[in-house]
Amino acid sequence: MEALEKLMPKLMDEDITVIIKPQLNPNKKKHILVMHDESVFYANDGKKTYWGPKDHAPLNKKGNGLSLHISDFLTEIDSHLKFEDEETCVIMKPGNNLEKAIPIFEQKYPDSIGVFAFDNATSHAAYAPNALIAHHMNLNPGGKKKFKDGFKSDGEIQSMHLSDGRPKGIKLVLEERGLWKKGLKRICSECKIHLPTKNDCCAVRILSLQLDFAAQKPLIQEIIEDRGHKVIFYPKFHCGLNFIEQFWGAAKQFMRNNCDYTFKGLEKMVPDALNSVPLIQIRKYARRSWRFMDAYKKGLKGIEALYAVKKYKSHRRIPNNVINV
Ligand SMILES: [Zn+2]
Structure with a gap:
């Protein structure tokens, strides 16, 4: 200031x-x-x-x-x-x-x-309805929400939707970024109350730490x-x-x-x-x-x-x- x-x-x-x-x-x-x-x-x-x-x-x-x-x-x-x-x-x-x-x-x-x-x-x-918020995403494809495009670590644009328009879901988004691990839960108990202590505890946490998701600003901003x-x-x-x-x-x-x-x-x-x-x-x-x-x-x-x-x-x-x- x-x-x-x-x-x-x-x-x-x-x-x-x-x-x-x-x-x-x-x-x-x-x-x-x-x-x-x-x-x-x-x-x-x-x-x-x-x-x-x-x-x-x-x-x-x-x-x-x-x-x-x-x-x-x-x-x-x-x-x-x-x-x-x-x-x-x-x-x-x-x-x-x-x-x-x-x-x-x-x-x-x-x-x-x-x-x-x-x-x-x-x-x-509050965030825009199409904001990149991992908490708003399902694990698997489907759901009514629409999300804006993200980008991978090499800067390549990544759509959050399948060609039929359904949201990809966190699993597929992470797979395309090479970050999916077998047995990963969608969300863990710590992240449910927004108090994570680890960086790889669940799929929501891993995705929310990605650059494009972490940079998501509130709507008025x-x-x-x-x-x-x-x-x-x-x-x-x-x-x-x-x-x-x-x-x-x-x-x-x-x-x-x-x-x-x-x-x-x-x-x-x-x-x-x-x-x-x-x-x-x-x-x-x-x-x-x-x-x-x-x-x-x-x-x-x-x-x-x-x-x-x-x-x-x-x-x-x-x-x-x-x-x-
Ligand atoms: Zn977690």
């Missing part, structure tokens, strides 16, 4: 309305950090009692009522990602706005590389990298790294003050709420996240990190001597 950070525009510590351009070598492109996150907006968020038409059953079984699941992307440079009238935020079918976000990013920041930051949630580690951008997954259990979390908080406050607490009102108001958060506020959130990142890098944890981040409020970094606080 440090190497990428040097390529990114930064906010000036003393005045966050000022952006400092990165010093770029002629062969380097500017990078821009794009934070992704999802959040749920509730129609009656903040209201203790539900009100609505008499013949409607109360909708707030869990205390929150109807909700919209929103996914959005945020930069510290220009607020949430949009270009002219096109906004990136979408009401979710989970994970579907990346295809929308990348073209908007490219229009807004031509000649820049996006560094798209996601949390480590399982949905983000494939989509982003295919377009020439980058992806980072920030670590679990490190609070404060994603500044979009505070952005959600501010947008929800706007909803509480302005929403009429109906589902229609909710749908109409969410985009206004996202646009209501001033850029200067977002930059303060971002600066706080950079401080958290710096604190974790300097080895501070939990309360210590929080203390340092609060104490050095108007800075992007924590001074080096703070380690002894």
Whole structure:
């Protein structure tokens, strides 16, 4: 991340309305950090009692009522990602706005590389349906799944399907690579729980260690990298790294003050709420996240990190001597 950070525009510590351009070598492109996150907006968020038409059953079984699941992307440079009238935020079918976000990013920041930051949630580690995942393959020919082509150690392309279209299965794929051993099980008990200790315990393990299978990336990484951008997954259990979390908080406050607490009102108001958060506020959130990142890098944890981040409020970094606080 440090190497990428040097390529990114930064906010000036003393005045966050000022952006400092990165010093770029002629062969380097500017990078821009794009934070992704999802959040749920509730129609009656903040209201203790539900009100609505008499013949409607109360909708707030869990205390929150109807909700919209929103996914959005945020930069510290220009607020949430949009270009002219096109906004990136979408009401979710989970994970579907990346295809929308990348073209908007490219229009807004031509000649820049996006560094798209996601949390480590399982949905983000999902693979394309035809990904080379040994766990998804049968031992023998047959099955409904389709797989993309792989390659052998000499670089020769290898189809995962027979001429009749059925998947070859792990055994035949390994045979064609000269790696099949008699009596090999499809999968052993260790690999079933994804905790292998040996490299040749079963057929799934042997195939998954092959270069083409080992290099298989999650779908969002494939989509982003295919377009020439980058992806980072920030670590679990490190609070404060994603500044979009505070952005959600501010947008929800706007909803509480302005929403009429109906589902229609909710749908109409969410985009206004996202646009209501001033850029200067977002930059303060971002600066706080950079401080958290710096604190974790300097080895501070939990309360210590929080203390340092609060104490050095108007800075992007924590001074080096703070380690002894
Ligand atoms: Zn195994």
